[in-house]
Amino acid sequence: MSEAINDVGESVETGESAAGKVKKFMFINRKSPYGTIYALESLEVVLISAAFDQDVSLAFFDDGVYQLVKGQKTQGIGIKNHSPTYRALDGYDIEKLYVEKESMELRGLTTEDLLVPVQQLSRGELSKLIDTQDVVLSF
Amino acid sequence: MPMLHTVNKSPFYTYTLESCLDRAREGSAVLLIEDGVYSAMRGTPIERRMVEAMKKLAIYVLGPDLEARGMTYDRVVSGVKVVDYGGFVDLAAQHNNVQSWL
Numbered sequence: 229m230s231e232a233i234n235d236v237g238e239s240v241e242t243g244e245s246a247a248g249k250v251k252k253f254m255f256i257n258r259k260s261p262y263g264t265i266y267a268l269e270s271l272e273v274v275l276i277s278a279a280f281d282q283d284v285s286l287a288f289f290d291d292g293v294y295q296l297v298k299g300q301k302t303q304g305i306g307i308k309n310h311s312p313t314y315r316a317l318d319g320y321d322i323e324k325l326y327v328e329k330e331s332m333e334l335r336g337l338t339t340e341d342l343l344v345p346v347q348q349l350s351r352g353e354l355s356k357l358i359d360t361q362d363v364v365l366s367f
Numbered sequence: 368m369p370m371l372h373t374v375n376k377s378p379f380y381t382y383t384l385e386s387c388l389d390r391a392r393e394g395s396a397v398l399l400i401e402d403g404v405y406s407a408m409r410g411t412p413i414e415r416r417m418v419e420a421m422k423k424l425a426i427y428v429l430g431p432d433l434e435a436r437g438m439t440y441d442r443v444v445s446g447v448k449v450v451d452y453g454g455f456v457d458l459a460a461q462h463n464n465v466q467s468w469l
Protein backbone atom coordinates (compact mmCIF):
# COMPACT_ATOMS: atom_id res chain seq x y z
CA MET A 229 0.00 0.00 0.00
CA SER A 230 2.80 2.43 0.85
CA GLU A 231 4.21 1.85 -2.60
CA ALA A 232 0.92 2.80 -4.16
CA ILE A 233 0.77 6.01 -2.16
CA ASN A 234 4.32 6.90 -3.23
CA ASP A 235 3.31 6.43 -6.82
CA VAL A 236 0.56 8.98 -6.41
CA GLY A 237 2.93 11.38 -4.66
CA GLU A 238 5.46 11.13 -7.47
CA SER A 239 2.94 11.71 -10.18
CA VAL A 240 1.79 14.85 -8.37
CA GLU A 241 5.36 16.12 -7.98
CA THR A 242 6.27 15.52 -11.59
CA GLY A 243 3.07 17.19 -12.63
CA GLU A 244 1.73 14.17 -14.39
CA SER A 245 -1.97 14.60 -14.79
CA ALA A 246 -4.56 12.10 -13.76
CA ALA A 247 -4.97 11.26 -17.42
CA GLY A 248 -1.66 9.42 -17.15
CA LYS A 249 -2.35 7.10 -14.31
CA VAL A 250 -5.77 6.93 -12.76
CA LYS A 251 -5.87 4.50 -9.88
CA LYS A 252 -8.78 2.79 -8.27
CA PHE A 253 -9.04 3.92 -4.65
CA MET A 254 -11.45 2.29 -2.27
CA PHE A 255 -12.27 3.62 1.17
CA ILE A 256 -13.58 0.96 3.52
CA ASN A 257 -15.81 2.17 6.34
CA ARG A 258 -16.55 -0.27 9.16
CA LYS A 259 -17.22 1.99 12.15
CA SER A 260 -20.35 3.66 13.49
CA PRO A 261 -20.66 7.43 12.87
CA TYR A 262 -20.11 8.92 16.34
CA GLY A 263 -18.59 6.23 18.58
CA THR A 264 -15.12 6.90 17.18
CA ILE A 265 -13.50 9.57 15.00
CA TYR A 266 -12.93 7.11 12.11
CA ALA A 267 -16.08 7.97 10.16
CA LEU A 268 -15.33 11.68 10.12
CA GLU A 269 -11.65 11.11 9.32
CA SER A 270 -12.58 8.88 6.40
CA LEU A 271 -14.93 11.48 5.03
CA GLU A 272 -12.20 14.11 5.16
CA VAL A 273 -9.70 11.92 3.32
CA VAL A 274 -12.34 11.03 0.74
CA LEU A 275 -12.92 14.74 0.07
CA ILE A 276 -9.17 15.31 -0.27
CA SER A 277 -8.90 12.40 -2.67
CA ALA A 278 -11.51 14.03 -4.88
CA ALA A 279 -8.93 16.71 -5.72
CA PHE A 280 -6.62 14.12 -7.33
CA ASP A 281 -8.98 12.95 -10.06
CA GLN A 282 -8.69 9.30 -9.12
CA ASP A 283 -11.30 6.57 -9.46
CA VAL A 284 -12.75 6.68 -5.94
CA SER A 285 -15.31 4.36 -4.40
CA LEU A 286 -16.61 3.93 -0.86
CA ALA A 287 -17.60 0.66 0.77
CA PHE A 288 -19.66 0.44 3.95
CA PHE A 289 -19.94 -2.74 5.95
CA ASP A 290 -20.16 -3.93 9.56
CA ASP A 291 -21.14 -0.91 11.72
CA GLY A 292 -20.03 1.36 8.86
CA VAL A 293 -23.51 1.06 7.34
CA TYR A 294 -24.79 3.14 10.28
CA GLN A 295 -22.88 6.13 8.88
CA LEU A 296 -25.40 6.45 6.07
CA VAL A 297 -28.60 6.23 8.13
CA LYS A 298 -30.85 9.20 7.39
CA GLY A 299 -32.39 11.53 9.96
CA GLN A 300 -29.32 11.97 12.14
CA LYS A 301 -29.94 14.82 14.60
CA THR A 302 -26.92 15.55 16.75
CA GLN A 303 -27.95 18.72 18.60
CA GLY A 304 -28.60 16.62 21.71
CA ILE A 305 -25.07 15.23 21.93
CA GLY A 306 -23.20 18.40 20.97
CA ILE A 307 -21.32 16.81 18.06
CA LYS A 308 -21.34 18.11 14.49
CA ASN A 309 -23.65 16.15 12.22
CA HIS A 310 -21.38 15.19 9.33
CA SER A 311 -23.91 12.98 7.58
CA PRO A 312 -25.13 15.65 5.07
CA THR A 313 -21.62 15.54 3.56
CA TYR A 314 -22.36 12.10 2.06
CA ARG A 315 -25.01 13.79 -0.05
CA ALA A 316 -22.45 16.31 -1.31
CA LEU A 317 -19.99 13.63 -2.53
CA ASP A 318 -21.81 13.37 -5.81
CA GLY A 319 -20.77 17.01 -6.49
CA TYR A 320 -17.14 15.86 -6.30
CA ASP A 321 -17.75 13.08 -8.80
CA ILE A 322 -17.73 10.45 -6.06
CA GLU A 323 -20.75 8.41 -6.97
CA LYS A 324 -19.72 4.85 -6.25
CA LEU A 325 -21.06 4.01 -2.81
CA TYR A 326 -21.50 0.36 -1.88
CA VAL A 327 -23.15 -1.19 1.18
CA GLU A 328 -22.93 -4.85 2.12
CA LYS A 329 -26.30 -6.59 2.17
CA GLU A 330 -25.43 -8.90 5.06
CA SER A 331 -24.36 -5.99 7.28
CA MET A 332 -27.59 -4.13 6.50
CA GLU A 333 -29.80 -7.13 7.22
CA LEU A 334 -28.09 -7.97 10.51
CA ARG A 335 -28.89 -4.44 11.70
CA GLY A 336 -32.47 -4.44 10.46
CA LEU A 337 -31.71 -1.77 7.84
CA THR A 338 -32.82 -1.41 4.23
CA THR A 339 -31.59 1.03 1.57
CA GLU A 340 -34.79 3.02 2.32
CA ASP A 341 -33.21 3.93 5.67
CA LEU A 342 -30.18 5.52 4.00
CA LEU A 343 -29.64 9.18 3.08
CA VAL A 344 -27.94 8.60 -0.28
CA PRO A 345 -28.46 6.27 -3.22
CA VAL A 346 -26.15 3.27 -2.83
CA GLN A 347 -25.51 0.00 -4.56
CA GLN A 348 -26.15 -2.96 -2.28
CA LEU A 349 -23.79 -5.87 -2.84
CA SER A 350 -23.51 -9.29 -1.27
CA ARG A 351 -20.47 -10.05 0.86
CA GLY A 352 -18.93 -12.07 -1.96
CA GLU A 353 -19.54 -9.39 -4.58
CA LEU A 354 -18.05 -6.71 -2.36
CA SER A 355 -14.97 -8.80 -1.58
CA LYS A 356 -14.47 -9.32 -5.28
CA LEU A 357 -14.75 -5.58 -5.91
CA ILE A 358 -12.22 -4.83 -3.17
CA ASP A 359 -9.83 -7.24 -4.87
CA THR A 360 -9.87 -5.17 -8.05
CA GLN A 361 -8.65 -1.96 -6.34
CA ASP A 362 -5.19 -0.45 -6.67
CA VAL A 363 -5.33 1.19 -3.26
CA VAL A 364 -7.46 0.18 -0.26
CA LEU A 365 -7.74 2.52 2.72
CA SER A 366 -9.47 1.27 5.87
CA PHE A 367 -11.35 3.28 8.47
CA MET B 368 -31.68 0.11 44.52
CA PRO B 369 -28.88 -2.09 43.12
CA MET B 370 -26.48 -1.24 40.36
CA LEU B 371 -27.02 0.95 37.31
CA HIS B 372 -25.00 -0.44 34.41
CA THR B 373 -24.15 1.68 31.37
CA VAL B 374 -23.09 0.15 28.04
CA ASN B 375 -21.62 2.41 25.34
CA LYS B 376 -20.54 -0.06 22.62
CA SER B 377 -22.32 -1.44 19.59
CA PRO B 378 -23.35 -5.08 20.11
CA PHE B 379 -21.99 -5.85 16.64
CA TYR B 380 -18.56 -4.44 17.38
CA THR B 381 -17.67 -5.73 20.84
CA TYR B 382 -18.88 -8.31 23.35
CA THR B 383 -19.53 -5.63 25.98
CA LEU B 384 -23.32 -5.88 25.99
CA GLU B 385 -23.27 -9.66 26.46
CA SER B 386 -20.64 -9.33 29.14
CA CYS B 387 -22.82 -6.88 31.01
CA LEU B 388 -26.10 -8.77 30.61
CA ASP B 389 -24.49 -12.02 31.75
CA ARG B 390 -23.30 -10.38 34.96
CA ALA B 391 -25.92 -7.80 35.87
CA ARG B 392 -27.84 -9.02 38.92
CA GLU B 393 -31.59 -9.38 38.99
CA GLY B 394 -33.35 -6.10 39.73
CA SER B 395 -30.58 -3.89 38.44
CA ALA B 396 -30.86 -1.48 35.53
CA VAL B 397 -28.99 -1.20 32.23
CA LEU B 398 -28.79 2.13 30.41
CA LEU B 399 -27.67 2.00 26.78
CA ILE B 400 -25.71 5.08 25.76
CA GLU B 401 -23.59 6.24 22.78
CA ASP B 402 -23.12 3.29 20.36
CA GLY B 403 -24.81 1.09 22.97
CA VAL B 404 -28.14 2.43 21.69
CA TYR B 405 -27.89 0.17 18.62
CA SER B 406 -28.67 -2.73 20.98
CA ALA B 407 -32.15 -1.30 21.55
CA MET B 408 -33.23 -1.46 17.90
CA ARG B 409 -35.85 -3.80 16.58
CA GLY B 410 -35.27 -6.25 13.77
CA THR B 411 -31.82 -7.43 14.85
CA PRO B 412 -30.70 -10.69 16.48
CA ILE B 413 -30.05 -8.65 19.65
CA GLU B 414 -33.78 -7.93 20.01
CA ARG B 415 -34.43 -11.40 21.41
CA ARG B 416 -31.55 -11.00 23.86
CA MET B 417 -33.05 -7.72 25.05
CA VAL B 418 -36.50 -9.22 25.55
CA GLU B 419 -34.91 -12.06 27.51
CA ALA B 420 -32.86 -9.63 29.63
CA MET B 421 -35.94 -7.59 30.51
CA LYS B 422 -37.27 -10.53 32.55
CA LYS B 423 -34.77 -9.69 35.27
CA LEU B 424 -33.45 -6.23 34.39
CA ALA B 425 -34.87 -2.81 33.56
CA ILE B 426 -33.47 -1.59 30.26
CA TYR B 427 -33.21 2.10 29.35
CA VAL B 428 -31.81 3.88 26.30
CA LEU B 429 -30.60 7.47 26.04
CA GLY B 430 -32.80 9.48 23.65
CA PRO B 431 -30.26 12.06 22.43
CA ASP B 432 -27.88 9.23 21.41
CA LEU B 433 -30.69 7.54 19.45
CA GLU B 434 -31.55 10.80 17.67
CA ALA B 435 -27.91 11.52 16.78
CA ARG B 436 -27.72 8.15 15.01
CA GLY B 437 -30.97 8.56 13.09
CA MET B 438 -32.63 5.84 15.16
CA THR B 439 -36.25 6.82 15.68
CA TYR B 440 -38.08 6.02 18.92
CA ASP B 441 -40.61 3.83 17.09
CA ARG B 442 -37.75 1.44 16.23
CA VAL B 443 -36.90 0.81 19.88
CA VAL B 444 -37.66 -2.69 21.19
CA SER B 445 -40.89 -2.54 23.18
CA GLY B 446 -40.31 -2.50 26.91
CA VAL B 447 -37.07 -0.55 26.61
CA LYS B 448 -37.63 2.90 28.10
CA VAL B 449 -36.22 6.02 26.44
CA VAL B 450 -34.78 8.59 28.86
CA ASP B 451 -33.22 12.04 28.40
CA TYR B 452 -30.19 13.43 30.26
CA GLY B 453 -32.39 14.32 33.23
CA GLY B 454 -33.56 10.71 33.30
CA PHE B 455 -29.92 9.55 33.24
CA VAL B 456 -29.23 11.69 36.32
CA ASP B 457 -32.34 10.35 38.07
CA LEU B 458 -31.27 6.75 37.37
CA ALA B 459 -27.78 7.44 38.71
CA ALA B 460 -29.28 8.99 41.84
CA GLN B 461 -31.78 6.17 42.39
CA HIS B 462 -29.18 3.40 42.27
CA ASN B 463 -26.52 2.62 44.84
CA ASN B 464 -23.74 2.65 42.29
CA VAL B 465 -22.94 2.95 38.60
CA GLN B 466 -20.88 0.41 36.65
CA SER B 467 -19.69 1.63 33.24
CA TRP B 468 -19.06 -1.15 30.73
CA LEU B 469 -16.53 0.34 28.32
